[in-house]
Each structure stands twice: as structure tokens, then as C-alpha cells.
Amino acid sequence: MNISHEWLKAFVPHALSAEQLRDLLTAHVATVEGFERTRTELSAFVVGQVVESEKIPETRLSFNKVDDGSGSLLEVVCGAPNVTVGAKYPFARSGTTMPGGLLIEKRKIRGFTSNGMLCSPRELGLGDDHDGILELTTDAATGTPLLDVLPLSDTRLVVDVLPNRPDLLSHQGFAREVSALTNTPVAVPAELGAIPLPPTAVIGAREAKAGAIAVRLADTADCPRYCAVVVRGVKVGPSPDWLRARVESVGGRSINNVVDATNYVLHGLGQPVHAFDLAKLGGSTINVRRARPGESLVTLDGVDRTLDGSVLVIADADRPVALAGIMGGKASEVTESTTDVLLEVAAFSAKVVRGGRRLVGLNTDASYRYERGIDDVAVPRIAAVAAGLLASVSGGTVEHMVVVGDMPAPRPPVSLRVARVGRLLGDVVNGAETRALLESIGFGVTGGSETFTVTAPSWRHDIARDVDLIEEVARLRGYDRLPDTLTGARPGNVPDHPMHTVSSRVRAALTALGLLEIRPLPYVAASGSDANVLVRVRNPLGEDEPFLRRRLADTLARRAEYNLTRMQGDVRIFEIGTAFIPEGSGLREEMRVGALVMGARRPAHFTEPVPPAYDAWDAKALGEAITIAAWPGARVSLAAGTAGDLWTVTVDGTVVGRVYQAALDAPIWASPAFGIEITLGDMPATPVAARGAHNYADRAGAAGGAHVRYRSLPSTPAAEFDLAFVVPDSIGAAQVESALRTAGGDLLESVVVFDEYRGDKVPPGTRSLAWRLTFRHPERTLREKEIEGRRAQLLKSLKEELGIVVRAG
């Protein structure tokens, strides 16, 4: 909403500067996002006084000496007939750029030097007057900026008016607030003080007729009130300067006196007004009704719109002539040849305007206000003002006024306990102050000392219960004048969400391992059959990526490819985010962690100019690290993967994720990419625990399972030996290791595979795997013989169980 500082002053004669007004409105009413001074193109002009003047023979020119306040007189040639010695004029020094773009420079005219220009109103962009230069009636000293002397300068405030305050969509609305905040009575703007008002209105409940016009409402739910005023003998033409200035002061463009008058009422009083050319209304009849199937209307913007029953229209005897509350029709538009105008000032239902606006896809100043709510009580009064204003600027005569509809029902009063004000705002606002603040912005307050009965003014639509009134009290008093003491609080009943705790641990683990966290968009493309297993957004931003991802792997792959196209081959990224899995007619959400690594395993170093690339074993380690971080103390296992995965990750026997080689759209130089995706848990749409049951036991789980039990440190020496077996490819290392552990017995402390050999020294289809085994007795040193015995036992067991033997030599 644009607010003109000067126009606002016409409604409330306050004495605030633009900066003060900005701060006051922002603190108490609505945020002023910025302000701009208008007519800044005139800021370089000053007051100049002609000290000497003589005619230049055989020309219309005069040669003058001008005092511009600089201390020396300037020689200036002027073509105007009205140069008068001693008079003051707007003066452009050389170097000044005129509003039209011309640069004033020192130059020679007919042998005389000219060092600037005395200006006419047209040259300053102040109208069409070019008969002579603009004589200033001012006491201001020469050299004073012109804008300080002429009341031209204005400041336009750009205010962010939120949907609950449609009453602020006008200068009158802000004037009410400024009046309350500065204790300045509101005023009737001078330009509205002397306008002719219409004769008594003809009033009807559903229809009424006056003179040649008839108005009929099909349904007062759609249109509670409708005023039509006829103004005859209108001469359509340019607006007077003051009206043009008002329209331009809020950033509008002056069209003609009729349109400008309606815009004055829109921005000044907040009420949309539409002007019809009365001659073009068939049967001089106004029917307010829903559009009929098949009807259409060419609106003012020239678009032919097909309508249906969701749109409220203004129709003449035959067909729609306007979309009610949205836009008028082209056929009944006021043109230069219009002489009789029918002005419409109405209250339309917010819902029906909103529905119609959506159907035709037109958001106008009028629909914007109707959707938020207008002052329906004020409709007849504003109709009278609008008609009077139009008559006064166009030379017409106000004829008939018809008011149809129901008198708005009085607002239901809201009961306000004074104690409740204190309970919400802190005990600083008493009853007297509460009453005074509410009354200052037009609320009616009655009732005793403990409870008030409050009635909102007709322009307020956001007052339904006591807190709405308490907000008014708070903001009018000023948020900065409410207490802000930090007091102690009781501990809350809500445990940390387990998914937050788990994801924090996983994030810490992965960043410690050198990975970089990403937060990409969750949308993906899909081709063909994939679409069946994805959740689709019904109104996606783009049809290229209309689906929500089911796997983080897809997002990670696209992000890796993005890096590859930017020649970044060392990618090590992870994300903790949501996977969307269709289920029934809805979906299920899982909190997952996904990681992707490719390229150098560590930065290049002078001892290792080409570091090894990430390989499958690094990915396996990351899979383990994530899983252990997420489920500390649980039994984590990575078994051979299925369906193309390298490994399947299980925790205590439950599958939680996978490690895979990622298929990327990658250039030839790129290293292979490996991915990990682990489901941390569901994100259920239900509470974590039963209401009121703060489960403190959750905390132990959240902190990472059971506490570790201390084992005493060994006090006896260990015995180590190595065993190398020839293992067929069909037998997994984990199988051999498991057999070794079983056969090794209690005293076997650790089993570590430390070598793998494939080649011609072992039979084809086999490889040599070497383990280092460590034995230890808790109380004594193991004897040679015991160790020998265990070694023999192990060899026997492995031969019997798996059929594998020690590698010879």
C-alpha cells in the first residue's frame, strides 16, 4: 500500500516528518518497508531573483542578471515575456538537468552569455502552462532549494498491510491510526469539503428504482449492499491539478477526471467505485446476479472471459456488464463521449469475489479490497462523496441515488476481562488505559471495571475474541513499552525426538570422516515405470521434476553429476533427509542418511602426489561408521548385497540400508562412485509418546544404548601366530573367520585378516587368505604346547567344516 505523506495530512493534520511517520507506523500499525521522495528531479533547482533586466533588440529575449544566492550575479538570457525585476523564479544553474532530460549549459545566445535558466511550470513538469516563467511568492532567500518553497515535494511510504487489516488499505484508514497515536483529530480533506451531495436516496431491500434506473439484487449473501448514483452532464477530460497530484502521489497515472475521481475514493477512502457509461447500460437496469452458463464478458483489459455460476456479475437488462468487485466491462466503459455516468459503490461478499477472481485469474485493486473486507456501513456515505467528487471535477450534476440491500447487522460485541489483558501482556496495562486505547481507534467500550463489552467499528473485520482486542491494546501502547523480564521456567515435558538425536550423531560421525553435508531440493524426475513407486506433487513447480524422491541416492547422484560438470571429481557428500514412500492413497516418510564418495580418498601430498581413490572398502567403512553411530552397541553386519548392491546393512538382524556402486552420468576421467543409504527411522505422523507420559527411559536409548561394561586390562602376555589358508572363491572370508572364532575357544582374543593373495601360486578359483590370531589366558602365560595344540585343533576344524587347508610353504 502506497501512502502519500501529503494526502495523509489532508485526513489528519499531523506534524510528523516522513521519518517520524515511518517509525510510528512501524512500531504501532504496519511495517513501512521504505519511503521515496517524489519530485526528486527538482532537487537541484533553487530560488533565483532577477536583479537587472533589459530587452535584447529585435528579439523576444531579455538579458538579465540573476542572484542565485552564490554571491555573484549570473548573466542569464530568457525568452519569457513576464520577466520582472525584483521577482523570484525557479532557477536552473548551468549543470542542472531538466525534468525533460535537457542539460542546462553555459552558452552564447545572440552574443550574450547565458549561465542558467529561469523556468516555466511546463519546463518543471508542473503542468502545461508555458506562457511565462513561474513567479514565486516567497520570502525565502535566493539560493534556497525550490522544493523547500513550493509545496510540491511529497514522500511516498510503502507500507506492508497484512491480510487482517483491510481497513488500512486507504489514507483514511491510516489517518484513524495516526489520529489515535498522535492525539490529533481527523479532518475532512479540503477537496471533499465543498462537493455537492446527492438528494435523498431511494432505498429498497432487494430492488429499487429512481428516475430512469432500477437496481435488483438476486441474493444479498453475494451482495449485501449496492448503491448506484447517476451523475449527468459530465464532461470527460483532464483532471484538475490537485486531483492529478493525488493520483500520482501514490504512484498512479492520471487517466481522466472520471477515472481519477474513482481512484481518489479507492485510495483515499478504501472503497472500490466503478463508473458505467449510463447510455450503454441496456434498459438502464442493474441486476446483481451470478453469471449464467455460457455467458461471457469482454473486460476492460480487452480479454473475452467465459463465465460460470461461480462469478457474480453486474448485468444490464440483457447481459453482464461487469465482474462484480473485480473489473468492469469494455462495452460500458466511460469514454470521451460519455455524458451520463452511473457510479457503483457496493459491498460484495469476500468469498464470491475471491471465487470469481480465481476463476478469471484477475487480481485488481478492487478485488484485493473486497477479498479482505470493506466497510459496508460506510457504503452509502461513500457513494454520496464519490458522486459529489465526480460532479465537482467533471461539471456534472448528481441526480438519483439508489441504495439496495440490508442494513448491516450490528457487530456482535466481544467481552474482555481486564485481568486477562494483564495475564497476557504482563501486569502493566490497567482498565482505564485499555478502555482509552480501544476507544481511540473507534471501538465502543461499555461495562464495568472487571469486564468490558467491546464493539468493533464497521471497518474492522479481525475482531472475534478477547485476544484480538488485547493485540490492539498491546500495539497501541507499543510493544516496546511492555515488560521483557526473563524469568525462570519449568522444564518441559517433551523428550528430544529420537530422529534428531540419531541424525546429530550420524552428522558428527560423517563430518569427522571428512564428508561434506548437503541440503538439496527433494524433487526428482522419473521415467516410465519408476513413476508408480514415487509420490507425485499434484501442482509441481515444474513438470521436469514433479516427484518427491523415494531414495536419497537419486538426489546424491544428481548432485555428484553437478560437481562433475564443474570439473570437480573429488566428491564426498552426504545428506540427512526425508524419503517419501507411497503407501495406500498417502505416503510414509523415512528419515534417511545418504552418502556418496568418489575420487581422491585424501588430499594430494608431496609424499603421495596421486592419492588413492575411494573404493568399495571405503564405502563399506562409511556404511559401518554410519550404522554404528546411529545404533551404538548394536550388532552391525554388512552382508553380501542383493539386487546389484555391494552390501546389505543390518542392525541386530534387521535390514536398514545398503552400500552400492553409484551409476552416474559421468565423464571418462571420473573415478567410480560409491554410495551408502541407511534408513534411520520412520517420521511418523503420530506423537512420540503417550500424552502426559514423559518417558525418561527414552533418554537412555537416545544417548546410545546400554552403558559399556569395563573389562579389566590384561596382565598376562599374549601369544600370536599367523595362519594362511587356501580358500575357494565360494567361501567368504567372514565364514572362515567365524569358523576360526568357534574353534579358537575362549582364549582366542582377536582374529584379523591381514593378507589376500591371488595368482599362480594357488590353484585357480582360490585365493590365499592370511589371519593373525591372538590368544591370551587371563591368569597365566600360555605354554608353547598349549599354543601348538590350539593351532592343530584350528587346522583340523577348518578342514572338517569348510574343507580348507593351510597354504603350503
Add this chain to the structure above:
Amino acid sequence: MTPLTLQEFTALVSSFQDEAGAAIDGADSAESLEATRTKYLGRAHGWLKDISAKLAQLDKGDRAAAGRLFNDARLAVEAAMESRQGALAPARAGITLADPTMPARRAWKGAVHPVTAVIDEMIEIFRELGFTVALGPEAESSWYNFGSLNFPADHPAMDLHDTLYISDDLLLRTHTSPVQTRTLQGYAPPIRVLIPGNVHRRDPFDASHAPTFAQVEGLVVDEGITFADLKATLTHFANRFFGSTKTRFRPSYFPFTEPSAEMDVLCGVCKGSGCSVCKQSGWIEILGSGLVHPAVLDSAGVDSEKYTGWAFGMGPGRTALARHGIPDIRILYDSDVRFLQQFAR
């Protein structure tokens, strides 16, 4: 027991000392030195032990002098042993670096995303004030996203939330506020939670908008909560988060709070005098807040007469852009490793 003269004992000690000294000098490996130690100094069967046993054979008056003699010899042999041991040890500390200024062999450094860093910092500050972390789903019913939060049906207030729909009643949450209702339904007051999470709007992906972005919501509900708690807590947060600053609260509108307030902090660039960063206002908008609307408490089944509360919502993405000077929000989503690496510490 055979008596022993001091002279004999002295001869015995000096021959021990000579022989041990020669053996120590002769040891050419750690192993042979260890054998020498066992032979001469061993506690069980060493020569020194044999000599010490002979002290008892001396005349009582000679024993003090003999003891000193014995001790001196022992210390001398031990010192020789130690020195030889040092000489025989591998040159462990003998590495010489040709150029110590060469760089260390470093591992990759990881980094949390700058938006996560803001969220974590907020959680850390609010934890000090007794807040825990609540989460909720990203796909919500329209009742949780709008209805329970007092959005008037079919009202322009909804236009501020351009919504992505999955079906008639399933949508992608446009704010984290539905978790307010879920938390109020799930737990009895006192409630003090922080709610981080991704939200979705049908906004075009451009330099200053993203269709998915993070939000952090805060919710406090208990008996006796007032606007003063809101102002005080959020001002404390602002001071902790931005360093000593000033806050300003101004009227705003959210359907689910009443009164509603935006909180600004003093512009960090101009300190309030006005500059291009703060559009000349001297203030930077940080978050929206307000007292929880009683209708929200009612929807969730909480007694709005007994309990009051306050809530706030903040966009950590905007804060991340501002604090790091990132000119385009899309950079946060691109996942370029060169960008992410800048946040490695």
C-alpha cells in the same frame, strides 16, 4: 659362617666392578647387554646378590664402610649399564627433516552445511533455556497445516502460503507450525520445544526464493506465560546469536498468534543509522513471533484459559546467506564441493 675381612670384601667388590665394566663394554647388542645385566645385577641369581649376601660375614664394625663400598660399586655398574644401553639403542630420535616447512599429510575435512550450522547454533542457545527438539512429518493434512492453526477457510491469509498438494487433503507443510499442534496433542504442558525442519512453498527457484527451505519454530506453553517471556527470551537469543545487539518488536499478523510480532535486530552493518543492507531502516528482520492464539490451544485440546504460550518461527537459510555474504540462495542447494569445503573447520 666363614668370617671375611674388609680387605677381602674390597677385593671382591673391585673385581666385580672391573669384570662387570668389561662385560658391559663388550656387549654389542641389546640382547647381550640384557644377558650381562642378568649375570651381574640380576635380582635372583646375579653376582651383586652374591656379594650382598657376604656382608653378613664381615665384622660388625666393618659393615658400614663395606656397605658404602658396595653401594658405590652398584651405582657405578648401573650407570655404565644405562649409558651402554643408550649407545646400543636404535637411533629413534635421529630423524632429520630436510624442510620442516613442508605441509602435513592431512585428511579431508568435513563440514556441516551452513544452514545446519545455524540450526545447531540455535538449538545450542535454546537448550540453555531448557528447550528440547521436536520433529514432525513434511507431508501433512490441511487440518494440521492450516485448520488447527486458526487459518480462516478460503481467506487471503492462505495466499501467503502457496501450497504444494499431493492429494485433496495431503500437502507438503508450508511451515513447521503443524508440529506445534502435534506437540500440544502429544504432551502435557509445560512445553518448551524447538522445531527445526524443511518446509515447502510453491515459490519459483530464483536468487532469493527456494521451493524447499528450512525453518526453526519455537513453542512455549505453560501457566503464566506472558508477552514478557516472549520478548525476554527472544532478546536473549538475539544477543547470544548475533553478539550484543538491540531488538525491536513490531506488529504483525499470523493466524496462529495473537498478538503477533516481528522481531528485528540492529543492522550489523550500520548499527542502526541506516544503509543499503537494511533499506535505510537501521534494522534487520529476523523472525516472526507472538502469543499462541487460544484457538490453536483449543484445537489441540489444551485448556486455553489455564495455559498461555508464545511461539516464533525463523528461517535459518536467510541468516546463513546474510552471515556468510552468499548472494544467491540457490548456491545453498547446488552442493558444489568447492562451496561446501569453505565451511570445513
